[in-house]
Amino acid sequence: MTQEERLIHLTSLIEQQGKVTLHDICEQFTVSRDSARRDLVKLTQQPGIQRIRGGAVRTSVSARLEPYSGKVISEAKQGLAQCAAQLIDVDDHLLLDTSTTLTLMARYIHRPATVITNSVDILQQLADNNHVAVHLLGGKFDAFHRAVLGHQAEKQLVDYRVNKAFIGVCALSEHGLSTNNEQEASLKKAMMAQAQQVVLVCEQHKLGQNNFHHVCGLDGIDVLITDQPLTNAYAELFDSHDIQVIVASTTQGQL
Numbered sequence: 001m002t003q004e005e006r007l008i009h010l011t012s013l014i015e016q017q018g019k020v021t022l023h024d025i026c027e028q029f030t031v032s033r034d035s036a037r038r039d040l041v042k043l044t045q046q047p048g049i050q051r052i053r054g055g056a057v058r059t060s061v062s063a064r065l066e067p068y069s070g071k072v073i074s075e076a077k078q079g080l081a082q083c084a085a086q087l088i089d090v091d092d093h094l095l096l097d098t099s100t101t102l103t104l105m106a107r108y109i110h111r112p113a114t115v116i117t118n119s120v121d122i123l124q125q126l127a128d129n130n131h132v133a134v135h136l137l138g139g140k141f142d143a144f145h146r147a148v149l150g151h152q153a154e155k156q157l158v159d160y161r162v163n164k165a166f167i168g169v170c171a172l173s174e175h176g177l178s179t180n181n182e183q184e185a186s187l188k189k190a191m192m193a194q195a196q197q198v199v200l201v202c203e204q205h206k207l208g209q210n211n212f213h214h215v216c217g218l219d220g221i222d223v224l225i226t227d228q229p230l231t232n233a234y235a236e237l238f239d240s241h242d243i244q245v246i247v248a249s250t251t252q253g254q255l
Contacts, residue, residue, distance in 0.1 A: 001029060001208075003039060008205050010043050014058055016170060017180050018144050021055035024180070028210065076203055076227040076248075081105040083225050083248035084166060084201050088113055092163045095191045096122050098147040098184070099168025101201050116160055118148040118187060135160075142183070149183040154190040165195030169202035171209035174237055176218050178211040185213035197222045204228040218243065 006029050014020050020043070025036035044051040050059040080101050085108035088094065092111075096102050098119040106115070106125035109132055116135040117123060126134045139152035167188055170179040177200065179185045192198045198221055207226070218241040225246045230238070238245050 003035075003042065005205060006031075006039055007042055009209060010039060011046065012206075013170070013180065014043070014049060014056065016145070016184075019055060019057045024055070077101045077104055079248040080201050080203070080225055080227055082108050083246060084199065085109055087164065087199060087223070087225075089163070093160070095157075095160070095162050095165040095195055097165070097167045097188060097191060098122075098145055099201065101203075102166055102168055105166065105201070116157075116162065118153055120146050120148075145181075145184070149187055154187055157187075157190045157194050160194050162195050164197045164199055165191045166199045166201060167192065169200050169206050171211040172200065172202055172206055172224075173208055173210050174218070175210055175214070176220070177215040178209075179213050179215060180211045182213050185215050188215045192216060192220060199223040199225065201225045207234060 006025070010020055010025065013024075022033060022036050022040065025031065025039055026033055031039075040051060040056055043049055044056050048059055049056050077100060081104035084102070084105045088109060088111055090111045091113065093114045094116065096106065096115055096117040096119065103119060103121040103125055106122045109115070109126070109129065112131045114133045114135070115122070115126060116137065118137040120136075120141075123134055123136050126132050137148050137153040137156050139148045139156070140150040141147075142149045167177070169177065171177070177188070179188070192215075200221055200223070202224060204227055218238070221241070221243050223244045223246065224238060225248060227248050229247055230245060235245065
């Protein structure tokens with residue numbers, strides 16, 4: 001993996017959890033401490049990221065709490081979001097995980113449906129959608145993730161049974177889905193347990209990555225939506241686990 005590819009992933013990681021350490025970089029990308037330090041130097045040249053002893057952090061609380069409408073959305077995310085929304089059937093009951101792409105997906109839900117989510121940004125996107133009934137999970141609000149996390153939200157999920165759970169991806173490999181946030185991992189597991197079908201929405205650069213907290217193996221995934229064709233190795237891997245792979249068209253990302 002090139003430094004540029006690592007920086008894309010590290011930027012996403014620091015956006016999700018607010019901090020990345022030298023140890024994280026060495027462990028996750030199997031690089032030397034010298035390479036990890038060079039990555040940190042490049043990473044902290046970006047606005048809103050500051051070098052600290054042993055790592056880097058997000059510097060602006062206001063940036064962490066930035067409304068979804070203020071975020072820059074890539075064409076790839078737009079394509080993924082539109083593709084995911086097309087899988088929704090009339091009167092589906094859905095679980096939507098916290099994710100920038102899934103928040104954008106909510107904008108494209110035009111069929112009658114019921115949505116259960118822990119994301120305040122998804123709630124905001126659906127507030128004026130007369131076709132969709134929204135249930136917001138209760139519990140402790142995490143300001144950085146702009147989401148409700150924790151035991152209370154997980155306990156509430158037991159009362160629901162849904163057609164599809166749309167889950168955001170932090171890292172996906174032959175070992176399965178993983179994330180660096182323990183509470184996030186636990187809630188993803190709880191969501192997936194209540195769904196007839198589990199749909200992962202994953203940008204290509206997150207493939208081949210492993211984070212600290214395991215969510216599920218590949219056998220727990222039914223559908224994978226991604227933004228680029230897979231390598232033969234990944235196509236064979238996912239096929240061996242009966243995972244349906246959908247590649248979002250680039251034209252879907254054009255608004």
